[in-house]
Amino acid sequence: MAIGLLLQRSAFAQPADKQATRETINLFNQLQKQRGKGIMFGHQDDLAYGVGWKYVAGRSDVKETAGQYPAVYGWELGRIEIDAPVNLDSVPFDKMKQFIAQAYERGSVITISWHLNNPLTGKSAWDPAPGTVTAVLPGGEKNNLYTTWLDKVAAFMLSLKGKHGEYIPVIFRPFHELNGSWFWWGKNHCTPEEIKQLYRFTEKYLQANKSVHNLLYAYNTDRFATINDYLERYPGDDFVDVIGFDIYQKGDILQNTKFIAETDRSLTMLEKMAAEKNKIPALTEFGYNTVPDATWWTNVFAKALSRHTIAYALAWRNAGHKSGDETEFYVPYKGQLSAPDFKRFSLLPNIIFDKKANRNKLYGR
Numbered sequence: 482m483a484i485g486l487l488l489q490r491s492a493f494a495q496p497a498d499k500q501a502t503r504e505t506i507n508l509f510n511q512l513q514k515q516r517g518k519g520i521m522f523g524h525q526d527d528l529a530y531g532v533g534w535k536y537v538a539g540r541s542d543v544k545e546t547a548g549q550y551p552a553v554y555g556w557e558l559g560r561i562e563i564d565a566p567v568n569l570d571s572v573p574f575d576k577m578k579q580f581i582a583q584a585y586e587r588g589s590v591i592t593i594s595w596h597l598n599n600p601l602t603g604k605s606a607w608d609p610a611p612g613t614v615t616a617v618l619p620g621g622e623k624n625n626l627y628t629t630w631l632d633k634v635a636a637f638m639l640s641l642k643g644k645h646g647e648y649i650p651v652i653f654r655p656f657h658e659l660n661g662s663w664f665w666w667g668k669n670h671c672t673p674e675e676i677k678q679l680y681r682f683t684e685k686y687l688q689a690n691k692s693v694h695n696l697l698y699a700y701n702t703d704r705f706a707t708i709n710d711y712l713e714r715y716p717g718d719d720f721v722d723v724i725g726f727d728i729y730q731k732g733d734i735l736q737n738t739k740f741i742a743e744t745d746r747s748l749t750m751l752e753k754m755a756a757e758k759n760k761i762p763a764l765t766e767f768g769y770n771t772v773p774d775a776t777w778w779t780n781v782f783a784k785a786l787s788r789h790t791i792a793y794a795l796a797w798r799n800a801g802h803k804s805g806d807e808t809e810f811y812v813p814y815k816g817q818l819s820a821p822d823f824k825r826f827s828l829l830p831n832i833i834f835d836k837k838a839n840r841n842k843l844y845g846r
Contacts, residue, residue, distance in 0.1 A: 494759035497684070497722050500694045504643075505650040507845035508590070509697055509722060512761045515841055516790045519833040521590065523553025523795035524812055525766075528580040529572045532801040532814040536576065542799050543834075546813050546820045547827035552838035553793045554584045555766075559596035559606065561637060562630035569596055569605075570798065574637065581641055585649045588839035591641075592652040592699065592765075592795065595634065599665045600626050606664050614671035618678055628686060635691035650844065652723055654699035654765060655683055659714050661703040673714045680716040699723035701765040704743070708750050718758050723792070724751060725765030730781075734774040737781045744785035752789060764794035768811030772819040778826035786831070 496509045515521075524543050527550070529535070531542035544550050556577055559569035567573045581591050596606040600623040601613040616623040641649040659676055662669040666676055680700075687693040700721045705711040715721070726747060730740040748764070755762035764786075769777055786794065799810035813820040827834055833841075 504844045508650045511843040512792045521552035521793035521833040524551045525555035525798035531799045542814045545815045549834035553590040556593045609665045609670045613665040614675045635693045648695035653696045657701045658703040677716045697722040701725040723761045725763040727766035730769040741785045748789045762791045768797040778822045
C-alpha cells in the first residue's frame with residue numbers, strides 16, 4: 482500500500498482507549514504520521530546501566546557510541562506485583578520513574594514490558610504451570626490476586642507525570658511473545674481464546690476500574706511464519722494500538738543472510754497487517770548478543786530495515802558482565818568492535834535518534 486494512502490487512512494484511526502489523554506492521542510497520531518520518515522531507534526534500560534557501569538547521571542552506552550540518546554526507551558515492571566523496590570533486572574522503580582520523565586522531556590518514546598510472576602505458583606514468569614491463565618481469568622481462583630497486581634501497575638503508570646502535571650504516555654506491551662511457550666501465558670499453556678480474554682480483561686480493568694488513560698497497547702509475538710500464525714492470539718482491533726514482534730540473531734555471522742531475509746519477510750507481513758488494521762508497526766525487540774560482527778549495523782540490520790517504514794526498533798538491554806565469562810549487550814559500548822559501525826548506522830537518513838524525534842514533536846508540544 483502506498484504511504485500516502487496509508488497516512489490518509491490512519492488519519493481516521495483512534496487509540497484503543499477512547500478516553501486516552503491528549504498527549505497519548507498525539508503520540509498515537511504522530512507515530513502514524515511519521516511512517517515513511519524514518520525508524521526510531523530504541524534501547525532497553527538505556528539510562529540505568531551499561532557495560533561496566535550503573536546509575537551514572539546522563540550516561541548511556543548508546544550516546545557514548547552514537548553521539549545521541551535513543552529515541553525510544555524500554556523499561557520493565559516485573560516484580561512490581563510483589564512490592565519489590567527493584568524490578569527483575571535490579572532497576573529501582575523510583576529511579577525508573579526519573580529516567581522516564583527525563584526521556585519524555587527530550588521528546589522520546591517510552592515502552593514498558595511486564596514479566597509478571599506466575600500468580601498461581603508465585604514463581605517467575607518462566608514457570609509455565611498448567612492452568613495459570615484459567616486461574617487468572619474472571620471466576621478463576623487467582624483473579625482477585627491478579628487485580629491487586631493490576632492496581633500496582635496502575636499506580637505506577639499514574640505516577641508518571643510531566644512538568645505540567647500531565648500523564649506521560651507509555652506503550653504498554655503485556656503478555657509479549659505469547660506465541661512462544663517459555664512464559665506462563667504462552668502458546669502451549671492456554672487456548673487462543675483464553676489469552677485473548679486475559680488481554681481484554683487487563684485493558685478494561687486498567688481503564689474502567691483504575692482510570693489509566695495514558696497507555697497505548699502493544700500486541701507482540703516472537704518469530705512467526707504467517708499472518709494467520711501472527712493473528713492466532715490477537716485480542717482484536719479494539720484492544721491494540723501497536724503491533725510488533727521480537728527477533729534475535731543467534732549463532733555466528735554466517736547467519737547474517739538468514740537474519741536479514743527473515744526480518745525483512747516478517748516486517749513485510751507486519752506492515753501489511755498494520756495497513757489493514759490502522760495499527761502502528763514496530764520491531765518490539767531485536768538484538769545480536771555481543772554484536773560480534775564489526776559491520777553488523779550497516780551491513781545486516783540496516784539492510785533488514787531498508788524496505789520498511791515501521792515506527793521504531795527496540796534493542797535489548799546491555800546487562801554487561803554476568804556470572805563467569807558471560808557478557809550480555811545488544812548495542813555497542815565505547816571501544817567495542819561494532820561501535821564505529823553503530824555510529825555510521827546512527828547517521829543513516831532513515832534512522833531516528835532523540836534529536837530528530839524531539840523535532841517531530843510526538844506529544845504535540
